[in-house]
Every structure is written in C-alpha cells, then in structure tokens.
Amino acid sequence: MEIRHQATRLNLFDVTTPPMRAFHMAWCAFFLSFFGWFGMAPLMAIVREDLLLTKAQIGTTIVASVAMPVLVRLLIGPLCERYGARLTYIWLLLLGALPVMGIGLATSYETFLLFRLAIGTLGASFVITQYHTSVMFAPNCVGTANAAAAGWGNLGGGVTQVVMPLMVAAFVSVGVNPSWGWRLAMIPPGIVLWLTALAYAQLTQDAPEGNYQQLRAAGKLPPLTEKAHGSLLLAAQDGRVWALCGMYAACFGMEITMHNIAALYYHDRFGLDVTTAGLIAGLFGLMNLFARALGGILQFGGRVIGNPAAFAIGQGLQRVAGPATPRAPAPAAPAGDRPAADVVGKAEAAIGPDGYALQASRGTADLAAGVGSVQTVRGERSFSFEPFAFADGTAAGDGTAPEGGGGQRAF
Secondary structure, eight states: OOOOSOBSSOOTTOOSSHHHHHHHHHHHHHHHHHHHHTTTGGGHHHHHHHHTOOHHHHHHHHHHHHHHHHHHHHHHHHHHHHHOHHHHHHHHHHHHHHHHHHGGGOOSHHHHHHHHHHHGGGGGHHHHHHHHHHHHBOTTTHHHHHHHHHHHHHHHHHHHHHHHHHHHHHHHHTTOOHHHHHHHHTHHHHHHHHHHHHHHHHHOOSBTTBOHHHHHHTTSSOOTTSOOOSHHHHHHTOHHHHHHHHHHHHHHHHHHHHHHHHHHHHHHHHOOOHHHHHHHHHHHHHTHHHHTHHHHHTEETTEEOSHHHHHHHHHHHHHHHHHHSOOOOTTSOTTSSHHHHHHHHHHHHHTTTHHHHHHHTSOSTTHHHHHHHHHHHHHHHHTTSHHHHHHTTTTTTSOOSOTTSOSSOOO
C-alpha cells in the first residue's frame, strides 16, 4: 500500500493539516483510552473492601485487564488496513466506553472480572495510534511522531492514578458512600470516550489524501476484495519485529504492571490513603511526557542509535536499585522504600520508546501486522506472573494484610 503526501515534519502547533489533526486526535484518544483502561487500578483498595476480594482474585482481575488486548491487538491491525484507522478508532472508543461505565454494576468477583476483561479492549488503542501516525508521516519524522503520540497517550495511565481517587473523594465529600463513589467515578471517563469518538469522526481522515473509502473509489488503493496475503507471516519473517518484541515485552510489560499494582502496593505497604497512593503511583506513568519521545529522537536516517546499550542500562538500573533501596517497616517511611526504586526503574520502561525508531524503519506493506504482533508479545509478559507477585502478600510481599482486605481503610 503506497501512501502519498505524507507530512515531512512534526509541527505541534499546526491543527489545520490532516496529518497533524490525526496526530493530536490519535494521542488524545490513546490518552483517554489508557485513562479508562487503568481507571480501576488506583481504586482497587476500595473495590477490594466493597466486593470482599481475596489476594488471588485481585491478581486474576489484573491479569484479565491486560489479557484481552493480546487478542484484540492482533485483530485491530487488519481492521486498520481494511477500513482505515478512523473508523476502527471510532468503534473501539464507542464500544470500549460501555464496560468502563458498566463496571459500576458489578456486585461480585465474577462480574467485576468480566468487566475488567472487557475494558481491556481499550488497550488496542495503541495499535491504531501507531498505525495512524505511521500512515500520516514520512520516514524522516515518523519515529518522532510515533514516539510522541505513544508517550503522551501513555500519560493517561499515570494521570488516571491521580484523578480517579480525587473523583471518588469528591463524591464521598458530598455524602456518597465509597462503595457507590467508585462506581459513579467510572461514568465520566466513559462519557468522554464517547465524545472523543465523535471528535475523531469529525476531525480526522485515514490518510493525507482522504479516507480509504474515497481513495479506493478513486483507484488510489486496492479494492476491499483484493486481500493482502501473508502480511502476518511477512512481519514474522522480519528480524526487526522480533527484536522489538523482546525489548518491548520487557519494558512496557513492566510499565503496565506497575500501572495496575503500584497504588494498591503503596496503600498496603505504607498505610497511605487511596488519594496519596494514587498520586505517588501516577509519577511513574507521568514520565512518559518526555521518556517515550526519546525513542523517536534517537532515530537518524531510519537507523536506531543506542538501543542495545540503553536497554541493558535501563534493565540493570531497575534490577540493582530494587533490592538495594533500603526497606523500612510499614508504614514508617512511605518515601524510603520502593518509590525510589520505582523512579530509577522507570528507566526500564523509558527504553521502550527506543523501539519506536526501530518500528518506524519498517515498510508499510505489513505495518499493521507488525505493530499488532509487537503489542501482543508485550502483553504476554504483563499477564504472566508479575500481578500475582504483588497481589499475594498484601501487594508488598510480607503477607501482613488479612485475606480480602488491606491494612487501612481507603477513606
């Protein structure tokens, strides 16, 4: 598939050209999708108390929240190539908003688990964002565009850690019971996702020259009846895909695990209230404001600079800082234990954007298949064992909290 008239520069203050409108709408939609995807994470201390969840059940719900994207991301890629990023994103936002608002109807572990599984479909927003920016920008700047859109979109996973507890606190402050507060707090994110879908429909198009339907009618794209054969196989034969899969599984897999468990960990380990725990947990994801864009900036002429060294350094810092950071008896020193290690550990997740330069150096023939494959492998690590390592033993590994509850009330 040949795309013409791609943008050759990233002008952040331009909202008039199709590529830049697509860029800004893509990262905003991605931001809000991640906001909704991880909206429950900082509220798990309240939900645990309300639904009487055990440690194992909490671990399973975390796994469910990242399991669905493994399947959906593989399906989203071909949908983007067939129908375009615009329609694919619109339908993902419209459908993904339903379980975000509906999770407040959960009355048991089983229903809560199903809703978290369904919310995970929003994780496929990453694939659409990367596909849309890759179609809109030329090779000389697509790495920066991909990384910036992904990084700013990923901020949603950090901002939601701060905002969602504040929303619940606002409901509680006017007399709403906390068990109703967390349910009501999930409604606004769903409504915003719907509004974003409408904005995406009005402000974006699939390619610089127009929507795929128009381009096919004009003979500029192959018709829908002409299927692309072996795109997934073609992507699997590219060694760069597997290199990116390995690095991304280690980096971003760790990052979304932290999004899911950090707030609960700080609540249980240090006795922090939900609002304070969410604020500290949010700092981890907020580093995406600049960290992920570095991957695109490190791309020069389609070549990746410093990937192996940066990846090794980031992994090493995280592994060394974790055990070396002094541990204090809970809840004596909230800032003296893992928070310091987590800041250093962000280096591990920050290396993930370096892969965007590698991704950008690939062709467009199997673009969606390649992006979907990479994101799927990333999910494999994130729902393997890490959630249970934190959920078992009060998320702190010491087993001090009683079964089905933490050491302190949320509010």
